Amino acid sequence: MKIKKNAGKFGLRWIVLLVLGLSSDVFAIQCPSDNFHGFVKEFLAKPEVQRAFTASPIHFLEVVAEGSQPKVVEREIEVLGGGELSAVSPEVVEMSSLEVKVQPPNKIFVRDRAGELLKILTFQKADCWSLSSLENWSLETVLDSQVDASSLPPGERSLMRGKNYADLAMEAEFPASSQLYISALDSYMNGADKGSIEAGYQAVLLSLSGQAPRLDDARILELLLSAASTSGAANLALANFYCDEGRYDQVRPCADPQKSLNALEAGSKLGSMEALNQLGLSYERGTLGTKNINRALACFQAAAAQGFELSKENAARLIAKNVKTESSNCLKQEAN
Structure with missing residues (x-):
């Protein structure tokens, strides 16, 4: 009984x-582990653990196309789509060379090195950990709506992806913003590897801004030299890099003044008024080894004639000191 x-x-x-x-x-x-790293190991490897320890409803974010522009959409959903977590399994990660970073106290960042995938998983702890939010920032659907990929030169799709990530990063909150900048850099570098000079240049600018990981100096110089062949702005960036080597927090003499001067002249000849103005400042102050106040005024006046306001102010300042251009010209080829 x-x-x-x-x-x-x-x-x-x-x-x-x-x-x-x-x-x-x-x-x-049972709860795999009270320790976040231990829990994540089991969560990523076992679909049954994912099902048991995923909140319902769960906060879900994705980027969709609104016309040709990316739009962030957030909502609460009862069940995640089948493919949202499959990308984080150890088998898929190994086969696709994904990078999975566990970020205590409660996040996982999943990305690929081409910038095509970015997911952020956020967990909450009660009796056990549970997945409470999944952010899917991948942009492939958006890119498909912006342009026919088959019509793009190699690397241009990656350049577009990087620019979209960077735009989204400016509006996103931390830590999503930092991850978006990293994916932007990955996209630019992927574009550069495929032959896009502009993608390489954008990678350098983003890297030197401090918003994304720092590229090594040899790679920065390689990408800048490539872009400088056709871009005045790239020559300006190259001139600055020759001087400060991308280390803005250190006050020191220019590391390579002659190369910096040459880059400013090349940028000026390619139409960069910023380079022309900076060339004038270098002659005025003698920071690149040559001090010539008359030539400085010639540089300022040349840029001012193209409507560059800062050069107008600089020219007026020197004229007020009775500086004259006389027969001096700014650029070497004009002086010959």
Whole structure:
């Protein structure tokens, strides 16, 4: 009788669980670990753990196309799509060279090195950890709406992806913003590897801004030299890099004044008024080894004639000191 009584209680309990809609799997799976790293290891590897420890509803973010522009959409959903977590399994990560970074106290960042995938998983801790938010920042659908990929030169799609990531990063909150800048850099570098000079130049600018990881100096110089062949702005960046080597927090003499001067002259000849103005400042102050106040005024006046306001102010300042251009010209080829 005692056995039957206990069996009856067990049967009643089972009926109650079924009425409540609870699967026996919930009770079969224990919390893998109170430690976040230990929990994540099991969560990423086992779909049954993912099902058991994913909140419902869950906060879900994705980027969709609104016309040709990316739009961030956030909502609460009952169940994640089947593919949202499959990308983080160890098998898929190994085959696709994804990078999974566990970021205490409660986040996972998933990305690929081409910038095509970026997901942010956020967990909350109660009795156990549970996935409470998934952000899918991938932009491939948006890019497909912006332009026919088959019509793009190699690397241009990656350049577009990088620019979209950078735009989104300016509006996003931390830590999503920092991850978006990293994906922007990855996209630019992927574009540069495919032959896009502009993508390489944008990678350098983003890297030197401090918003994304720092590229090594040899790679920065390589990308700047490539862009400088056709871009005045790239020559200006190259001139600055020759001087400060991208280390803006250090006050020191220019590391390579002659190369910096040459880059400013090349940038000026390619139409960069900023380079022309900076060339004038270098002659005025002698910071690049040559001090020539008359030539400085010639540089300021040349840029001012093109409507560059800062050069107008600089020219007026020197004229007020009775400086004259006389027969001096700004650029060497004009002086010959």
